[in-house]
Amino acid sequence: MLLLSHSSSATTTRGLAAAPPACSRRARLLLPRARAADTTGVGADRAAEALLQSGLRPESLPRHVAVVMDGNSRWARARGLTPADGHKAGGRNLERIVGLSRAWGIRALTAFVCSRENLSRPMAEVDYMMGLSEWLIGDNIDKLSRQGIRLQVIGDTTKMPGSLRSAAVQADEATRHNSQLHLMLAICYSGRWDMVQACRELAREAQANQLSPDDIDESLVAGKLATSAAGEFSCPDLVIRTSGELRLSNFLLWQSAYSEFFFTDKMWPDFGEAEYLEALRSFQGRDRRFGQSRLL
């Protein structure tokens, strides 16, 4: 997707390992079991089995995963393809990751498709990107509905073409009551824009005498952010960024306060099931305190 592609030539610094948890070992004999009724497709069943085989504990998976899908252009360039081919491959991979997230019981997935800063790129590329997003949304509404996935587009709608806005509204209405997975596509989005628009919403409520400016606190601001529709899953537990870049690039700045970061050198089209599992394993191995001191 149209993320801020960079020409970094430095090796990626991943930092050191966190305080290591105690080494654990388990041995299990797994009895043969009947496969679950294939209501969601063979792929989903196989994905769920892959999760179990990888040793991940389903109860400790992140509930909300955010992905910065970077590296499509570089991926294409490395293969002698056009950036458009890279974005197409990125779109297909996003579909794959959405399927895996749903199969693994992740409740919310936010994908950074396009930032407001990306709109400064050449018009042809921006138009292509918007068209691809529109096609991605429109082409998948039925499939998402069948799978119980709610699709929501977050971002500055004033910067989107009318057709993309319409597709986003249509998708939101068609999938509003789905609850298996809340998929948020961040298009023309920026973290700062999100905080400012939350502030504007609060000002409108103050104007309508629904609240006083003195009442504004963290929770009120959080309640007006673009991801607030995800309710208890509005803040990501895990933020994944591909292509070796080590920054947020104005993505979910407020919401990522307690998010685990996972940076990988893989380009987004190459970020598959194995890489996703690695990110989830990394998440499960961390000691997360959410800013609190441990009582033990």
Add this chain to the structure above:
Amino acid sequence: MPSIRGNVRVAFEFSLPSVCGNVRVAFEFTLGPLRLQEAFVASEASVFMNQPPPHMSRPSIIIKLILGLLWTITHLAISFLNLWSHLIYSLECYLISSGLLRKYQNLHLGRLKCLAIVVDSKEAKSTVKVKQLLCWLSSMGVKYVCLYDIEGVLKRSFEPAVNVSRDRTAGEHFGIGANIKDLHRSQREMVIDCLSGSDGKEGIAKAASLLCSTYFNGDTHGDGKRKPAFTEADMASALKAVGCGGPEPDLLLMYGPARCHLGFPAWRLRYTEITYMGPLKSMKYGAIVKALYNFSKKHQNYVLQIRYTN
């Protein structure tokens, strides 16, 4: 005793810490067709029993021994790899510290206008370690450091001292005897800004309240139809007005058990490079040099007017 016919899958898994994160090893294989005289439930039952039940058949005992041997070998191999990678890492940090790796000798920190250090609040109580870290950063030529922990431990520990010593060299005040040979030679003035959770989300809420108050008061004589049109510039000004302004760090180093920024002022994190450094108690001079070196080699392409090239 129930018996099992058919294929049985045996899986082993364990996790080991490493410098690159936890290493999880899992292997499994299928036994079968096999008829077992006893059933193992699919839970955490250990297969390493001291005394096999008398009714177990010889093949299953042999299989258990083989499994145990394989597990031990794999465990040893992974432990060795983990130890090896830790040794390599420690060696690299030592070589960097001693100046033997030439490429790290001259850090070009012209682009590093502001460095942020996020520390887990529990680890921030180790003021000796934090002081040592500041000494090192000062010796490397870092000019501006934002120290952050969510509970304000660093603010309480360092802010009074920072206010007193602003006109003095940071190395002189925070010198704690760090055994860096060029520390006394390269003491430079370093600005230290101590931040806490009140400067993060709370600060943004205060700025939002200020903006709304300004808008609300300005519209009292109107008919309420003027739409609030706050911009990012307005928010930045409001943050400054409530005392939560400040530069955007170019690089942020995270110390603690988790790889997260723990609520560092969100408004200032747009394009900040983020590097996780591990626990503060294990900090190494060489690791910091490496992080600063890698930052100096980074190229960011995030300006609004992007010169896009294919």
